[in-house]
Amino acid sequence: MKKQLNVGFITTLSGRWPRELPEKRRKEYGEWLEENLSGVNIIKAKALGDSPKAADEISQQFKAEAVDIIVMVYGAFTGDDISTCLAENLEVPIVLWAPYEPPFDKNDRLYANALVAITMNSASLKKLGYTCYTIYGDKEEATTAAKVINLITAYNVLKKLKGTVLGLFGYRPTAFYNSSFSESLIRRTFGIRMEETDLKVVFDEMDHVSREAYETDMEKVETQYDVSKLPEGHLENHSKLYLALKELMKRQSYDFATIKCWPEMGSLHTTPCAVLGRLADEGMNIGCEGDIDAELAQIVQNYLTGLPTFITDMINIDEEQNVMTFWHCGNAAPSLRNTKHEYTMNNHPLAGQGTAFYGALKEGKVTIARFCNINDSYKLFLLRGTAIDKDRYTKGVMANIKVDTPVRKIVERIMEDGIPHHYSVVWDDVADSMIEVCKLLNIPVIEM
Incomplete structure (x- = not known):
């Protein structure tokens, strides 16, 4: 249920101010929002907001189009009447954006005076108890642009989270207490709804996959990967499970899911790493491993980027190189592989009861995250890094990630704070966006 955010855009001024600059900003900032805010609907006001009457008419337009948040750019000085009218009529957050003053000329007048306007408008809105955010700077300024993009993107993620359906294929593996969760706390905090499908349903669905379907998939896999080391029957089970989970995700309308991937699945020689x-x-x-809280991080990262993420353990540190090794049994998406190194489909590296990818993961900027239920409230563990070019040094899939904070300090903080052992890694720098999401959800961030 991945709804898009509706963003209302209005340019304002008080009626007596010259209109050339406001018209110019209306055009340029409207185009900038359309070009730089992907995955949202930009709804432009039909006219300048230059009077209470205009603000009322624009409010009606925005209400009819179900605007979730307003970006109000100052074309010129604007009294408190416009912003408060919008807030009262629509009761949605307002982003007050004041570009810099045009070049000053001691022999000419002020043409914007936006800094004064944003100061007084934000104070008035806060006095009245309305939610507003302030942005001061031009769209061409990187830090200013990032503030706007991160804020709107965070609101877009929040809208998608509310109504997201998270499926549970089974509960958690034996003795993995950190994979336990509070469904009501998650619903209350993130707006995510959970539904459960028993593993027996998965196994029954595998039995119903036609021979033609699973043999076609087996042939496809054999053309893409070296499967020569798989035990007999494992590839058939792989293709049956792949097709079964694909069908169940669609049938149950799950947006995301977790799975209890052992011990039952291993007993049937169908541990699902490569399938995932x-x-x-x-x-x-x-x-994997029924870890809901790690999956919450994956969900947010996916909503921010549209990319697959890698749910992983952190198994080693190199203090000399300040590198952390993130490894898991073989569940990484093939698109994440480092093409400089071998990437194969093999038997599960630990239990030997299913299919798993073996290989190194690609270089690039990454964001490592996990939501943690600590004392019945959520915190976000967050780490920025760069995956380096290094081959795996044990069976499974592996990313070696260089970080800024001393690695031993990170590990000690993880153990001190009681942060569980799974993390979600995405190949993009979205740490600031995740922080913004957490601000909106009132979740503290542990950034290392």
Whole structure:
């Protein structure tokens, strides 16, 4: 249920101010929003907001188009009447954006005076108890642009979270207490709804996959990967499970899911690591080992980027190089592989009871995150880094990530704060956007 945010855009001034600059900003800032805010609907006011009457008419337009948040750019000085009218009529957050004053000339007048306007308008809105955000700077300024993009993107994520359906294929593996969760706390905090499908349903669905369908998929897999080391029957089970989960995700209308991937699945020689990787590249993200809180991080990262993420353990540190090794059994999406190194489909590296990818993951900027239920409230563990070019040094899939904070300090903080052992890694720098999402959700951030 991935709804898009409706963003109302209005340019304002008080009626006596010259209109050339406001008209110019209306055109240029409207185009900038359309070009730089992907995945949202920009709804432009039909006219300048230059009077209470105009503000009322624009309010009606925005209400009819179900605007969720307003970006109000100052074309010129604007009294408190416009912003308060919008807030009272629509009761949605307002982003007050004051570009810099045009070049001053001691022999000419002020043409914008936007800094004064944003100061007084924000104070008035806060006095009245309305939510507003202030942006001071031109759209061409990187820090200013990032503030606007991160804020609107965070609101877009929040809208998508509310109504997201998270499927549970089974509960959690044996003795993995950190994969337990509070469904009501998650619903209250994130707006995510959960539904459960028993693993028996998964196994029954596998039995119903036609021979033609699973043999066709087996042939496809054999053309894409070296499967020569798979035990007999494992590839058949892989293709049956791949097709079964794909069907169940659609049938149950799950947006995301987690799965209890052992011990039952291993007992049937169908541990799903490689299946999860393939599905992630098709936009079906299923977190392993039933870890709901790690999956919450994957959901937010996916909503921010549209990319698959890697749910992983952190198994080693190199203090000399300040590198952390993130590894898991073989569940990474093939699109994340480092093409400089071998990437194969093999038997599960630990239990030997299913299919898993073996390989190194690609270089690039990454964001490492996990939502943590600590004392019945959520915190976000957050880490920025750069994945380096390094081959795996044990069976499974691996990313070696260089970070800024001393790695031992990170590990000690993880253990001190009680942060569980799974993390979600996405190949993009979205740390600031995740922080903005957490501000809106009132979730503290542990950034290392």
